[in-house]
Amino acid sequence: MKHLASLFASTAVLALAATMSCSQNKAQLTKSGLDPDKFTDTIAGKPVALYTLTNSEGLEACITNFGGRIVSLMVPDRDNKLTDVVLGHDSLADYINIDGNFGAIIGRYGNRINHGRITIDSVEYQLPINDNGHSLHGGPVGFHNCVWDAQQPSDSVLVLKLLSPDGEAGYPGNLDVTVTYTLGADRSLNINYEAYTDKPTIVNLTNHAYFNLSGNMGGDILGENLWIDADAYTPIDSSFMTTGEIAPVDNTPFDFRSTKTIGADLSLPDVQLQNGKGYDHNFVLNGPLHTDTPAATLSDPSTGIQMEVLTDQPGIQLYIGNFLDGKVKGKQGIAYPLRSAVCLETQHYPDTPNKPEWPSVRLEPGQHYLTQTTYRFSNI
Incomplete structure (x- = not known):
């Protein structure tokens, strides 16, 4: 009996230790569940x-x-x-x-x-x-x-x-x-x-965050609402290279000056949408350029999360995950399907070093390259 009691006591101690260990391991995880x-x-x-x-x-x-x-x-x-x-x-x-x-x-x-x-x-x-x-x-x-x-x-x-x-x-x-x-x-x-x-x-530095404000990474972002303060964009050829043109967004699927869903005009027969396999284009932001007012706003109707993009950069690349195909698995083993995220990359324009008429990306010795982008969140 003493042996059995001792065994039970030992088992209880091991169970308690295991429970404490699991609790400690859980405590070490981030709020998003990362280890x-x-x-x-x-x-x-x-x-x-x-x-x-x-x-x-x-x-x-x-x-x-x-x-x-x-x-x-x-x-x-x-x-x-x-x-x-x-x-x-x-x-x-x-x-x-x-x-x-x-x-x-x-x-x-x-x-x-x-x-x-x-x-x-x-x-x-x-x-x-x-x-x-x-x-x-x-x-x-x-x-x-x-x-x-x-x-x-x-x-x-x-x-x-x-x-x-x-x-x-x-x-x-x-x-x-x-x-x-x-x-x-x-x-x-x-x-x-x-x-x-x-x-x-x-130098032209940016961040390539893939945003999905619904929190449902296994779904798409076509129903999210987007506004971009840009009267023009830079068209691309079939190799995704800018043509050197700055084109007005008027009467094109690239007009986000009034808020609309990302998918609203995606099915229109447009050469630029075909070249980019969707949106994969640089937008020429309206000036003056500073970090006090938003250059773009993204929001999701299901969560009510809104994100403002504030930047001092002259352009912003809109990319909607056209090359995601469900083969890549991300956090929690979730497969990322086509257009499951939107990127809003603040930047100078593509191929600017070969376009002297565009805002310069040249940095000289003694100069201080300094730029700032803010992603600010609220609820709607």
């Missing part, structure tokens, strides 16, 4: 981790310093329920093994450069070709696949630093980059970009 241990590793001798930002408004942003990627972003819906509004993966291994730019910092040049060729001070530079004969998002080993040095000075701020050496991916100049993520008290996620160079170069 930080699945993001902890070393790549090329540099530590990788998951950083969790929180603020007084209850928002949570989880960011990995592998590519500076926004892994999850929890914001309240109209019933004050926290909802994850970005697509992504729930492990570092998936970000490494599955090709994609979910939530990543894009550089040195966001968007496309024609045939990957640029000329600076009569010297031609060849950049990596990785998209229909062009260079896209800095090439296959762009900033989205780099390990950034990370510091978290407070609960709501993450500072990421990267030194891109002269000649990396064909770009001239040592580029010293700092990107700061901040959760604001106004329910915002602010992204501040800074860079310095020691040689004339080009």
Whole structure:
């Protein structure tokens, strides 16, 4: 009997220990259900981790310093329920093994450069070709696949630093980059970009977050409402390269100056929609350019979540996940179907280095590249 009682006691102790262990493991998960241990590793001798930002408004942003990627972003819906509004993966291994730019910092040049060729001070530079004969998002080993040095000075701020050496991916100049993520008290996620160079170069940094404000990552975003403050856009050819034209949005499916659903005009017989396989175009934002008023607004009628995009950049790329096909599985094993997210990438225009008449992306030694984009959330 004593032996049996002892056995029962031991079993109870083990059960209690297991329960406590499970409780501790659950406590370590983020509000979005991410396990930080699945993001902890070393790549090329540099530590990788998951950083969790929180603020007084209850928002949570989880960011990995592998590519500076926004892994999850929890914001309240109209019933004050926290909802994850970005697509992504729930492990570092998936970000490494599955090709994609979910939530990543894009550089040195966001968007496309024609045939990957640029000329600076009569010297031609060849950049990596990785998209229909062009260079896209800095090439296959762009900033989205780099390990950034990370510091978290407070609960709501993450500072990421990267030194891109002269000649990396064909770009001239040592580029010293700092990107700061901040959760604001106004329910915002602010992204501040800074860079310095020691040689004339080009810079066009952005973030490639895939937003779905419904929180239903297995559905599409065609019923979400979009407004863009742009009278014009830059048309593309069948290789997704800008033609160099700035065209009015009047009487085209690209007129978002009055709020409409993303899918409202998607089925219209339009050459530009055919070339982009949907919306995959840069919009020329109306000036003056500053971060005080929205350049675009996205909202979801089911959750009541609204997102304003505020930026000092001259353009914004609208992309609606035309190449998502259900084969890629993201967080919680959810397959991401066609058009299950919308990207609103603040930027200079595509192929600007080869279009001297467009706002310049040139950075000189001694100059301070400084730009800011804010995603601000509210309820409707």
